[in-house]
Amino acid sequence: MIVSGSAILEIEPRKGEAQLRDLLRAGDVWSVPATANAWFHCCEDQAASVIAFIGGREANTSDPGLCNPFADDTQGGSGFHHRLMAQPALDRPWGSLRVVEADAFCDPDALSAALIEVSPSSQTDLHWHLNTAVWSICLEGEGSLTQVPAGISPQTTFLKPGQVGHVPRAEGYYLRNDGQTMLTVLEIFRSDHYHDLSLHEWLAASSVESIAAHLCVDVGMIARLSHAGETQGRLSTRL
Known part of the structure; x- marks a missing residue:
C-alpha cells in the first residue's frame, strides 16, 4: 500500500x-x-x-495467465x-471499513486486506477471523489492540504510526482509539477473502455465560464489551 x-x-x-x-x-x-x-x-x-x-x-493455481493483466x-x-480509497467505505458505529479481496488482483496468491478507521473514544466490536491470522499496521493516530486469547488474560498492544500487531487465527481482539484524531489501521489477512465473526453475532446464537466459559474469561468482560458496542450503535443511530 x-x-x-x-x-x-x-x-x-x-x-x-x-x-x-x-x-x-x-x-x-x-x-x-x-x-x-x-x-x-x-x-x-x-x-x-x-x-x-x-x-x-497457498495458491489454488500456478498460472497467472488465468486473468487479464490489462x-x-x-x-x-x-x-x-x-x-482502495476510491472505494466507498462501509459505515460502522465505531468508524468505517474498506475491504479488498484477492479477486481484485491478477495474482493467484493475492491476499485480502482491510483499511479500518476508528473514531476518537470508540472501539471496534470484539471479533474473530476464523480463517486466518491478522497483521495490524497502524498508519495514523494512537490507540490499542487488545487480544482475548482463550484461557489467559487479555493482552494489549499500544498502537502508534509504524507499530505492528499480530493476532493468531481465530483469536478474538478489538481496536480502540485512545487519541484525539482518527485511528487508521491497515489489516492484512493471509487469505483470499475477508470474513469476521463479531461478539454480537455470537451472542445472537449463544449466552454471555457460555461465551465467557468457552474463552475462559470473566463474564463481566464479555458483558462490558457487548454493552460498549450497543452504546456506540445507539449513539451512531441518533447522530
Missing part, C-alpha cells in the same frame, strides 16, 4: 514478456505474482512511503493494483 506520495510500479509478468507500468498514489494497494519481476521508483523528486508485505497464501475496472485498476 502507498501510504503517502506516489510511485511507479513496473512489472515484468514473465521473463521476456512486455513490461507493465502503473502509477500508484496514496491509498492504492497492489499485489504482484511470485512469478513476476517488479520494482518501484518515485515520480521525479517526490518521495513515497510504502508498506510491503512479502509472502502469500483488464481495467471501475476502480481504475490494471489487474495488479486497486484504488
Whole structure:
C-alpha cells in the first residue's frame, strides 16, 4: 500500500514478456505474482512511503495467465493494483471499513486486506477471523489492540504510526482509539477473502455465560464489551 506520495510500479509478468507500468498514489494497494519481476521508483523528486508485505497464501493455481493483466475496472485498476480509497467505505458505529479481496488482483496468491478507521473514544466490536491470522499496521493516530486469547488474560498492544500487531487465527481482539484524531489501521489477512465473526453475532446464537466459559474469561468482560458496542450503535443511530 502507498501510504503517502506516489510511485511507479513496473512489472515484468514473465521473463521476456512486455513490461507493465502503473502509477500508484496514496491509498492504492497492489499485489504482484511470485512469478513476476517488479520494482518501484518515485515520480521525479517526490518521495513515497510504502508498506510491503512479502509472502502469500497457498495458491489454488500456478498460472497467472488465468486473468487479464490489462483488464481495467471501475476502480481504475490494471489487474495488479486497486484504488482502495476510491472505494466507498462501509459505515460502522465505531468508524468505517474498506475491504479488498484477492479477486481484485491478477495474482493467484493475492491476499485480502482491510483499511479500518476508528473514531476518537470508540472501539471496534470484539471479533474473530476464523480463517486466518491478522497483521495490524497502524498508519495514523494512537490507540490499542487488545487480544482475548482463550484461557489467559487479555493482552494489549499500544498502537502508534509504524507499530505492528499480530493476532493468531481465530483469536478474538478489538481496536480502540485512545487519541484525539482518527485511528487508521491497515489489516492484512493471509487469505483470499475477508470474513469476521463479531461478539454480537455470537451472542445472537449463544449466552454471555457460555461465551465467557468457552474463552475462559470473566463474564463481566464479555458483558462490558457487548454493552460498549450497543452504546456506540445507539449513539451512531441518533447522530
